[in-house]
Amino acid sequence: MEIVFVLLDDLAFLIGVTLLYSSPLIFTGLGGVVTESTGVVNIGLEGMMTLGAFAAASVAYYTADPWLGFLAGGVAGGLLALLHALATVRFGADHIISGIAVNFLGPGLALFVSRLIFNGATQTLTVPNKIPKLFDGVFPSKSFFDLILKQDATVYIALVLVVVVWFVLYRTVLGLRLRSVGEHPLAADTLGLSVERLKTYGVVASGVLAGWGGAAMSIAVVARFSPGLISGQGFIALAAMIFGKWTPHGTLAACLFFGLAKGLEVYLGTRFPIPGTLLAMLPYILTILVLVGFVGKARPPRAVGQPFLKERHS
Amino acid sequence: MRKLPPLALTGLSLLAGLIVGALALLAAGYNPFAAYATLIAGVFHAPRDWSFVLIRSTPLVLTGLSVAFAFRTGLFNIGAEGQYIMGALGATLFGVFVPLPAVLHIPLTMLAGILCGAAWGAVAGILKSRWGINEVISTIMLNWIALYINNSVVSVEGFRRPHSEASLQILDSARIDWLGAWKTTPEGLAFRESQPLLNDILRTPANAGILVAIVAVILVAFLLEKTVLGYRLRAVGFNKDAAAFSGIAVPRYVVISMALAGALAGLAGGLQVQGVSREVAKLAAMEGNGFDGIAVALIGFSQPWGVFGAALFYGVLKHGGPKLQPALGIPMEIIQIIMGSVIFFLALPGIWQTLANTWRSWRGNRVRSSR
Numbered sequence: 092m093e094i095v096f097v098l099l100d101d102l103a104f105l106i107g108v109t110l111l112y113s114s115p116l117i118f119t120g121l122g123g124v125v126t127e128s129t130g131v132v133n134i135g136l137e138g139m140m141t142l143g144a145f146a147a148a149s150v151a152y153y154t155a156d157p158w159l160g161f162l163a164g165g166v167a168g169g170l171l172a173l174l175h176a177l178a179t180v181r182f183g184a185d186h187i188i189s190g191i192a193v194n195f196l197g198p199g200l201a202l203f204v205s206r207l208i209f210n211g212a213t214q215t216l217t218v219p220n221k222i223p224k225l226f227d228g229v230f231p232s233k234s235f236f237d238l239i240l241k242q243d244a245t246v247y248i249a250l251v252l253v254v255v256v257w258f259v260l261y262r263t264v265l266g267l268r269l270r271s272v273g274e275h276p277l278a279a280d281t282l283g284l285s286v287e288r289l290k291t292y293g294v295v296a297s298g299v300l301a302g303w304g305g306a307a308m309s310i311a312v313v314a315r316f317s318p319g320l321i322s323g324q325g326f327i328a329l330a331a332m333i334f335g336k337w338t339p340h341g342t343l344a345a346c347l348f349f350g351l352a353k354g355l356e357v358y359l360g361t362r363f364p365i366p367g368t369l370l371a372m373l374p375y376i377l378t379i380l381v382l383v384g385f386v387g388k389a390r391p392p393r394a395v396g397q398p399f400l401k402e403r404h405s
Numbered sequence: 406m407r408k409l410p411p412l413a414l415t416g417l418s419l420l421a422g423l424i425v426g427a428l429a430l431l432a433a434g435y436n437p438f439a440a441y442a443t444l445i446a447g448v449f450h451a452p453r454d455w456s457f458v459l460i461r462s463t464p465l466v467l468t469g470l471s472v473a474f475a476f477r478t479g480l481f482n483i484g485a486e487g488q489y490i491m492g493a494l495g496a497t498l499f500g501v502f503v504p505l506p507a508v509l510h511i512p513l514t515m516l517a518g519i520l521c522g523a524a525w526g527a528v529a530g531i532l533k534s535r536w537g538i539n540e541v542i543s544t545i546m547l548n549w550i551a552l553y554i555n556n557s558v559v560s561v562e563g564f565r566r567p568h569s570e571a572s573l574q575i576l577d578s579a580r581i582d583w584l585g586a587w588k589t590t591p592e593g594l595a596f597r598e599s600q601p602l603l604n605d606i607l608r609t610p611a612n613a614g615i616l617v618a619i620v621a622v623i624l625v626a627f628l629l630e631k632t633v634l635g636y637r638l639r640a641v642g643f644n645k646d647a648a649a650f651s652g653i654a655v656p657r658y659v660v661i662s663m664a665l666a667g668a669l670a671g672l673a674g675g676l677q678v679q680g681v682s683r684e685v686a687k688l689a690a691m692e693g694n695g696f697d698g699i700a701v702a703l704i705g706f707s708q709p710w711g712v713f714g715a716a717l718f719y720g721v722l723k724h725g726g727p728k729l730q731p732a733l734g735i736p737m738e739i740i741q742i743i744m745g746s747v748i749f750f751l752a753l754p755g756i757w758q759t760l761a762n763t764w765r766s767w768r769g770n771r772v773r774s775s776r
Contacts, residue, residue: 182755199741206736322690
């Protein structure tokens with residue numbers, strides 16, 4: 092009987108850690124879904140996440156209000172995304188090149204401003220108040236449900252957003268329009284939709300979501316921004332989007348799975364270092380396998396990555 | 406409407422990037438002129454500064470060439486980062502464990518780097534030619550897989566240097582820094598005492614890497630412009646369908662192209678180990694050598710000598726950047742902001758074309774009305 096309880100506690104711990112590490116990925120992965128649905132590739136998610144994480148931590152530090160920090164993270168990510176939208180949607184720039192520029196600019200700006208306002212340091216000071224936890228004190232401490240349900244509010248926001256994004260994309264007129272410009276922009280244009288505006292919505296929304304993903308990292312998972320904080324999570328989110336076959340629910344599943352890999356890495360890491368690094372590369376290997384078709388075929392939106400310049404068609 | 410020549414586009418983008426950098430400095434309350442003056446002065450201050458610029462430019466030339474080469478053959482190699490990591494790892498393993506006389510050890514260690522990079526590049530090439538997987542996505546994934554392979558291998562007992570997060574150091578016979586081991590011997594120190602200028606350069610890890618990089622520039626230019634292989638590779642890049650129609654086995658050339666691009670990035674990693682670091686370390690995050698290579702390739706307009714010039718330019722910024730902090734208190738990340746802006750403007754040929762057209766029509770109207 093004793094051993095069953097220990098196992099249950101371990102299981103609960105693992106589920107809790109999985110949710111914790113998944114939440115930044117879920118935000119950013121949803122961002123990837125939204126932008127690619129409108130046909131714009133955004134490998135700048137990494138840079139937007141980094142800038143969002145920094146903005147959130149510094150605003151949360153100076154105002155002592157984590158929710159203002161969270162908002163600031165979204166705004167910062169969204170503004171950087173606006174640049175990407177301007178380049179790719181308005182001026183027909185190559186999506187990848189613009190994304191690379193964003194990945195230079197995001198971390199560059201974050202560290203530049205950090206050194207200015209935190210006395211030459213590339214990491215912010217610890218925020219006084221982190222994002223609050225839900226179900227705090229509802230269950231006995233370290234009990235099964237406490238370990239699973241007592242989570243940062245951002246975890247629950249991320250889960251709710253999965254439903255919201257799914258609903259908007261598949262059950263509303265706006266969603267149909269967003270997806271139509273990703274599948275066949277010329278048809279959408281012919282029907283009188285503004286392809287430019289819809290794509291811009293998609294890209295900016297992805298930046299806001301990535302910024303929130305960064306915030307979920309810097310003021311919920313930990314309590315400060317540092318240069319290595321995001322290191323690659325934007326790219327993991329991109330991988331999760333592909334692994335999830337460009338859908339919100341699939342992306343959620345992929346993020347949970349990658350979060351579990353991360354959780355196991357932390358759980359095992361100290362005792363067995365090599366399986367730890369193998370687990371760390373698992374998301375990337377699986378993504379390639381998915382693309383190869385070993386784990387079911389994935390299909391991106393048809394017109395993804397192609398610039399749509401109206402005058403070329405008229 | 407006349408199209409802008411590439412050189413004008415590059416020049417305008419560089420200028421615009423420097424202006425954005427200046428605006429960022431102004432907004433932060435610094436004098437941009439003082440900043441840029443310090444940057445340039447910092448590079449021409451002493452002989453060791455020239456040496457450092459060359460040392461910093463060496464990997465950039467090669468990762469830039471890697472990306473540029475792939476570009477010219479119609480592929481986007483985001484994977485130079487991972488190929489660099491694999492090259493550095495391969496060269497270190499060979500440099501540590503295979504004792505040979507220097508005359509063999511130096512070129513074979515380079516070859517180990519080249520082969521590991523090429524193999525890693527070829528994986529992306531095969532994924533594309535066999536399963537149609539976009540190389541942008543696959544190389545992003547392969548970069549991270551390479552990083553974790555590096556971390557796994559470095560932590561293996563026997564290769565890991567005890568009490569450290571790095572590998573053992575390569576044998577002296579594989580080193581390519583000038584007078585590498587000799588310069589710290591008593592005779593070496595006595596000699597350096599008598600030669601102040603040379604001594605200043607020998608204080609840096611000055612190495613033969615830049616010469617190898619120049620040879621690579623020449624070889625890539627020759628390969629692309631003067632050989633049948635290069636012609637076919639470019640044909641595939643220019644129009645895949647036309648190339649296939651004229652009898653070129655496109656899938657095979659995709660693999661060849663990615664392997665060669667990987668070889669160049671792998672060589673960059675190998676030379677860095679042989680000339681500067683002598684070891685590989687556990688990586689917490691990407692170092693950015695490959696991503697910097699993308700910037701260099703774009704600025705150099707994917708022309709081999711253009712890449713060389715762009716790498717020197719970036720080398721200057723990279724060496725001068727950290728000097729801004731102690732001198733003026735300016736965060737060195739201003740370099741990243743400048744480079745990001747330059748790439749951004751390079752990605753926007755539309756904006757320059759619009760500006761050029763507006764300028765021409767405005768000037769045209771003026772000429773007409775003055776008649």
